[in-house]
Each structure stands twice: as C-alpha cells, then as structure tokens.
Amino acid sequence: MEFFRYLGANTRESFTKLGRGSYFLIGMLAGISSVLVRPHLILKQMHSVGVLSFLIIFISGLFVGMVLGLQGFYILSRFGAEETLGVMVAASLVRELGPVVSALLFAGRAGSALTAEIGLMKATEQLSGMEMMAIDPIKRIISPRFLAGFLSMPLLAALFSAVGIMGGQIVGCGLLGVDDGAYWSQMNAAIDFQKDIINGVIKSLVFGFITTWIALFEGYDAVPTAEGVSRATTRTVVNSAFSILGLDFILTALMFGDN
Amino acid sequence: MDNRGHHPNQNSLVSVHNLTFSRGEKKIFDNISLEFERGKITAIMGPSGTGKTTLLKLIGGQLFPENGNIMVNGRDVHHLKRDELYTLRKRMGMLFQSGALLTGMNVYDNVAFPLREHTHLPESMIRSLVLMKLEAVGLRGARDLMPNELSGGMARRVALARAIALDPMMIMYDEPFTGQDPISMGALVLLIKSLNTTLGLTSIIVSHDVYETAAIADYIYVLSEGKVVGQGTPQEIKESSSEWVQQFMNGAADGPVHFHYPAKEKYMDDLLHCDKSLFSRKRLFGEKPAKRRRYS
Numbered sequence: 001m002e003f004f005r006y007l008g009a010n011t012r013e014s015f016t017k018l019g020r021g022s023y024f025l026i027g028m029l030a031g032i033s034s035v036l037v038r039p040h041l042i043l044k045q046m047h048s049v050g051v052l053s054f055l056i057i058f059i060s061g062l063f064v065g066m067v068l069g070l071q072g073f074y075i076l077s078r079f080g081a082e083e084t085l086g087v088m089v090a091a092s093l094v095r096e097l098g099p100v101v102s103a104l105l106f107a108g109r110a111g112s113a114l115t116a117e118i119g120l121m122k123a124t125e126q127l128s129g130m131e132m133m134a135i136d137p138i139k140r141i142i143s144p145r146f147l148a149g150f151l152s153m154p155l156l157a158a159l160f161s162a163v164g165i166m167g168g169q170i171v172g173c174g175l176l177g178v179d180d181g182a183y184w185s186q187m188n189a190a191i192d193f194q195k196d197i198i199n200g201v202i203k204s205l206v207f208g209f210i211t212t213w214i215a216l217f218e219g220y221d222a223v224p225t226a227e228g229v230s231r232a233t234t235r236t237v238v239n240s241a242f243s244i245l246g247l248d249f250i251l252t253a254l255m256f257g258d259n
Numbered sequence: 260m261d262n263r264g265h266h267p268n269q270n271s272l273v274s275v276h277n278l279t280f281s282r283g284e285k286k287i288f289d290n291i292s293l294e295f296e297r298g299k300i301t302a303i304m305g306p307s308g309t310g311k312t313t314l315l316k317l318i319g320g321q322l323f324p325e326n327g328n329i330m331v332n333g334r335d336v337h338h339l340k341r342d343e344l345y346t347l348r349k350r351m352g353m354l355f356q357s358g359a360l361l362t363g364m365n366v367y368d369n370v371a372f373p374l375r376e377h378t379h380l381p382e383s384m385i386r387s388l389v390l391m392k393l394e395a396v397g398l399r400g401a402r403d404l405m406p407n408e409l410s411g412g413m414a415r416r417v418a419l420a421r422a423i424a425l426d427p428m429m430i431m432y433d434e435p436f437t438g439q440d441p442i443s444m445g446a447l448v449l450l451i452k453s454l455n456t457t458l459g460l461t462s463i464i465v466s467h468d469v470y471e472t473a474a475i476a477d478y479i480y481v482l483s484e485g486k487v488v489g490q491g492t493p494q495e496i497k498e499s500s501s502e503w504v505q506q507f508m509n510g511a512a513d514g515p516v517h518f519h520y521p522a523k524e525k526y527m528d529d530l531l532h533c534d535k536s537l538f539s540r541k542r543l544f545g546e547k548p549a550k551r552r553r554y555s
Contacts, residue, residue: 121362129359132319133373133421134348140376 021217024138028216031136031143041144042151049110049145050152054159056109057102061160064097065089065167072168073176082178086187089168090161094191094200095256098161100248103207106153107240111215114145115236118219119229127220142220146212153208154201161200199255206247211240272297272332272429272461273318279326280310280317287313289485290327295429300455300462302472305482306507306516311465312356315431318463319353320344332428349377352422352430356437358414360406360421366393367402370421377425392420396450412443419450429461430454436468444468448475469508473497481507483516 035041072088118141121127127137165187172178191197215236222232273295280288287310295301303311316322318329320336329336331347339347360369370389374380380388393399396416406414415435422430435451436444452475455462466472473479473493481489481496481504489496489504496504506514522529 124362125355125357125359126361128316128321129353129355129418130361131321132348132351132353133376133425134345135373135376136345 017221020221021213024142024217024220025213027138028142028146028213031139032147034139035143035147041140042147045144045148046152049114049148050156053106053109053152053156056105057156057160058163060101060105061098061163062167064101064160065093065164065169066171068092068097068164069168069171069176073172073178082172082176083182084186084190085168085172085178086165086183086185087190089172090165090187090191091196093161093164093168094196096248096252098164099157099200099203099207100244102157102160103153103204103211103244104241106149106156106208107211107215107237107244110149110152111211111236111240112233114149114212114215115219115222115233116229118142118145118216119222119224119232122220122222123224123226123229142216146216149212149215150205150208153211154204157200157204157207199251202255203248203251206251207244210243210247214240214243270296271330273463274330275314275318275327276330277327278317278324278329280313280322280324282310282313286485288324291482291485291487292327293480293487295461295463296478297461298455298459299477300451300464300475302464302466302476302479303482304467304469304472304479304507306467309482309484311467311482312433315353315433315463315465318431319348319351349373349425350428352425352427354415354418354422354430354432354435356434358406358411358418360409360414360418362406365403365405366398366409366417369406369417370424373421373424388424389420392424393417395423395454396420397446410443412439412446415439415443415447416450419454423454423458423460426458427460429463432462432464432466434466435464436466436471444471451475469510473508483507 068089069085072085073082076082076085076088118127121137121141127141130137130140169180169183173180173183218232218236218239219229222228271294273293275291275293277290277292278288279286279290293303303314305311313322317324318331318336320339323337328338331351334343334347336344336347360366361372364372367389370392371385374385374388378385389402390399393402396419398413398416398420401409401413401417406417409417419430432451435447439447448471451462451464454460464472464476473496476493479489479491479493479496480487483503489499489501491499497508499505499508503515505511506516512518524532
C-alpha cells in the first residue's frame with residue numbers, strides 16, 4: 001500500500017513539475033523577442049556559456065578523435081581498408097559523437113553553472129528584487145542565457161568534430177602510417193553534407209535546447225537553500241544526460257532509420 | 260487610540276482590508292486591516308516568524324491573499340493586469356533584508372540598473388543620477404566596489420540608493436536594522452528618516468528592533484499570530500496596557516509569549532521516561548523510519 005501511495009505522489013509531483021517547466025518554457029520563448037533588440041546581453045552570456053567551455057570541448061574532442069583513429073585503424077586494417085579511416089572517424093564524429101559528447105560535456109560544464117547561478121540568484125533574493133523593480137527576471141536573466149546556450153551548442157559540437165577529425169589524422173597518418181591524401185579525399189567523397197552534417201547540426205540544436213531549458217528551469221525552480229541548489233545542480237546533469245541520450249536514439253532512428 | 264483602524268482613510272497610500280493569508284495549515288494573517296498614511300513612516304513590528312516579510316510581498320503583488328484586498332494608491336494590487344502591476348511597481352521601492360544586489364555588477368551599475376532598464380536616458384544623465392543617489396546614501400566613493408566587497412550595512416545603503424533611483428512614491432524596508440553594528444544602524448536610521456522627509460516618500464518599515472523603529476516611526480502596528488495586537492503612535496505603544504505589547508517592547512523572556520515551546524509531556528515525565536530495550540528500533544533509527552529518497 002505504501003508503495004502505491006509513494007508511486008502516486010511521485011507521479012503527481014512529476015506532472016506538476018512538467019507543467020511548471022512548460023509554463024517556464026513559454027515565458028522564456030516569449031522573452032526572446034525583447035532580448036533580440038539588446039544583443040549585448042546574448043553576447044555576454046555566450047562568452048560565459050560558450051567561450052569558457054572552449055577548452056574542455058577542444059581537449060575532449062582531440063582525445064576522442066585520437067582514440068577513434070587508433071580503434072578505427074585496428075579494425076579497418078583487418079580488412080585492408082586503412083585508407084577509409086578518415087570516413088570512419090568523420091562519420092562517427094559528425095553524426096554521433098560530436099553532438100552527443102559535446103552536449104554531455106556542455107551539460108556538465110555550462111548547464112550546472114547556469115543552474116547554480118540562477119539558483120543562487122533566487123536564494124539571495126536577486127530575482128525577487130528584480131521583480132519588485134518591475135523588471136521581469138525571465139526576460140532579463142533567463143531568455144538571454146537560453147538563447148546563448150541554444151546558439152553555442154552547435155558551434156561547440158562543430159568545434160568538437162573538427163578537432164576530433166584532426167586528432168584522428170594525427171594518430172592515423174602521423175603514427176600509424178595512413179596516407180594523408182587518402183584520409184582527406186576518402187572523407188571528402190563519402191561524407192554527405194545534407195545527410196551527415198546537417199543532421200548532426202539538427203541534433204546539437206535539439207540538445208542545446210533541451211539542456212539549456214533543463215538547466216535554467218532547475219535553477220529557477222530550486223529550493224532557495226544551499227542544499228536545494230546543490231540538488232538542483234545534480235538534477236540538471238542527470239536529467240540532461242538522460243534526455244540527451246534518449247533523444248539521440250529517437251533522432252537517429254528518425255534520421256538514419258530508413259536505410 | 261484607534262482613529263484610523265478599519266475604515267479606509269482618504270489619506271492612505273496603502274490600505275490593507277480584511278487580509279487573510281495562510282502557508283499550509285498555519286494562518287499567517289487572520290483578517291487584518293492596516294492603513295499606511297501618505298508621507299509618514301509606518302512600522303510593522305512583531306516577533307520573527309509573524310509574516311512581516313510576507314506582508315511586504317503581498318503589498319508588492321508577489322504573493323496572492325486568500326481573502327481581502329490591498330489598495331496601493333487607489334488601485335487593487337491583486338486585480339491589476341501584469342503590465343499595470345509592473346507600472347505600479349516602478350513607483351514602489353523595496354529594500355530587501357539581504358540587499359538583493361546583483362552580484363555580477365559593481366555598485367555603480369547596480370544603482371544604474373533600474374534606470375537603464377526602464378528609461379532611455381543618455382549615459383551622461385544616468386551617471387549624474389547615479390552619483391546623486393549614491394551621494395545621498397554617502398557611498399559615492401564606493402561606486403567601483405563589487406557587492407561582495409561591501410559590508411552588510413553598506414550593501415543595504417547601496418540597495419537603498421537603487422530603490423530610490425526611479426524616484427518612487429513609497430519604500431518598503433524589510434528588517435533594515437537587523438544584524439547591523441551600532442554605527443551603520445545609526446546611519447540607516449538617519450537615512451530612512453531624512454529620505455522620507457526630503458523626498459516626500461511614504462515608508463513602511465518591517466522590523467523587530469524596538470528602539471530604532473520607535474525613534475523614527477509615526478505610527479506602529481504590532482502583530483502577533485496573524486492579528487494586530489496593538490497600534491498607535493510610538494508613545495501610545497509604549498504606554499499600552501496590553502501585556503503582550505509590553506512584553507515585546509521590553510523584551511521580557513516570559514509573558515503572554517511563553518519562554519517554553521509547548522511540549523507534549525511534563526518535564527518530569529519526560530526525564531523519567533526511558534525506552535526499556537537498549538536495541539529498540541526507536542533507539543537505533545530514531546522516531547520514524549527514514550524517509551525514502553529519490554535517486555537524485
């Protein structure tokens with residue numbers, strides 16, 4: 001009996017939270033128009049959300065690419081197809097690893113920072129104070145951050161893929177002796193702009209949207225205490241990771257499922 | 260004594276009628292009515308946890324009452340459209356207990372913030388306005404400091420400069436004296452009084468600092484358990500016959516408000532009562548079985 005009560009209470013809580021989250025999303029999207037006329041607000045946030053995530057994305061991309069080079073070479077050389085290493089590295093990065101891994105890193109680096117920042121602003125009454133100054137905190141604080149996250153994500157994913165491809169080249173061509181020209185020309189011939197690159201960009205836009213939304217909402221909805229903010233930050237990372245991986249499956253099925 | 264009590268007064272800027280508000284089971288306000296006269300300093304006093312801050316949030320339209328209404332400058336705060344409420348709020352300053360300064364910007368930008376958001380004034384004029392407001396609170400020299408470099412009293416003065424930046428008709432002070440050293444306390448008392456006179460403001464002070472508040476207030480309401488237990492000028496309050504008001508004003512430890520939080524068992528029984536088994540569930544795990552927690 002206790003179990004059913006627990007289940008019922010949790011379900012109800014989840015649905016009310018989903019409702020609050022959707023309401024928040026509508027307000028956030030409605031606030032975008034007023035942000036667009038003040039681009040310096042977005043630029044400032046893009047610096048803290050995007051530019052400051054540059055290093056972690058760069059280093060992770062490099063190593064992921066280098067590992068792909070090693071693993072790919074090992075498998076492909078069994079079929080005598082080392083020349084197609086470039087295709088393998090580029091396809092896996094552009095289609096999957098670029099958007100997914102950079103979104104996971106983004107959730108850990110920028111998402112958690114956003115949640116903590118908004119949660120602390122709430123705890124120190126800054127949001128409430130802004131409301132009393134007749135300034136809508138959703139328009140002034142949330143919407144610029146959302147737009148910044150949404151726009152930064154595909155750029156970071158593109159950076160991740162580009163650096164990864166170079167990492168693959170360093171290992172494949174530099175250490176393992178794959179021909180440089182073959183690496184690039186095979187890649188050039190096999191990767192399709194529409195099918196691979198555009199689909200990858202769509203993925204990262206979706207991930208950017210969902211991650212930034214979760215991060216901002218968790219911060220805004222946090223219990224305004226030290227413990228509340230810490231729990232909200234954890235939830236941001238956990239829920240973002242679930243959403244990214246779950247949505248990745250759905251998107252992949254929709255994009256590449258028919259062949 | 261009760262010459263304005265429950266009848267709306269022509270001269271009131273803010274009037275609260277039959278307000279009821281609860282948090283969960285607890286009634287924070289039980290059908291109270293208050294009047295705040297124009298140009299005067301009115302204080303709301305009472306022990307911690309009587310919902311004094313809640314009252315300010317209700318007046319500011321951040322919370323909704325269960326019953327009753329609140330009129331500010333002749334308009335019912337809780338029946339305004341969002342735009343109208345925001346227009347009204349531009350004329351209501353509020354000083355939060357923590358100051359609520361934006362931690363990402365320095366003192367100057369904090370004071371300039373409402374001006375930049377609400378007006379299209381050129382930067383040179385904003386500069387003059389900000390410096391005037393900072394000069395009024397004595398912190399023109401601190402304009403380049405960040406909020407984390409300010410002491411509590413300075414942060415509150417900066418917040419005060421920000422609250423008067425748009426030249427409001429009223430200011431609500433939330434516990435302005437709490438946790439201040441005697442010097443900043445004196446500075447704040449002086450500031451509140453002088454701003455009220457020079458700017459022709461209407462001030463609402465929520466506080467439990469008896470002496471400081473009584474020194475500058477024109478009228479005082481004493482609240483307890485959701486009711487108004489005393490009201491009048493500071494002199495009338497000091498001479499009040501209510502035991503409750505006397506206990507509060509004199510800071511007596513026991514009186515109508517008991518020193519002891521109500522306990523279920525008598526003290527003796529409680530001491531003598533001892534759980535028989537050394538390894539009982541109660542002893543090992545506390546009173547209740549631990550609550551289940553979610554995964555995150």
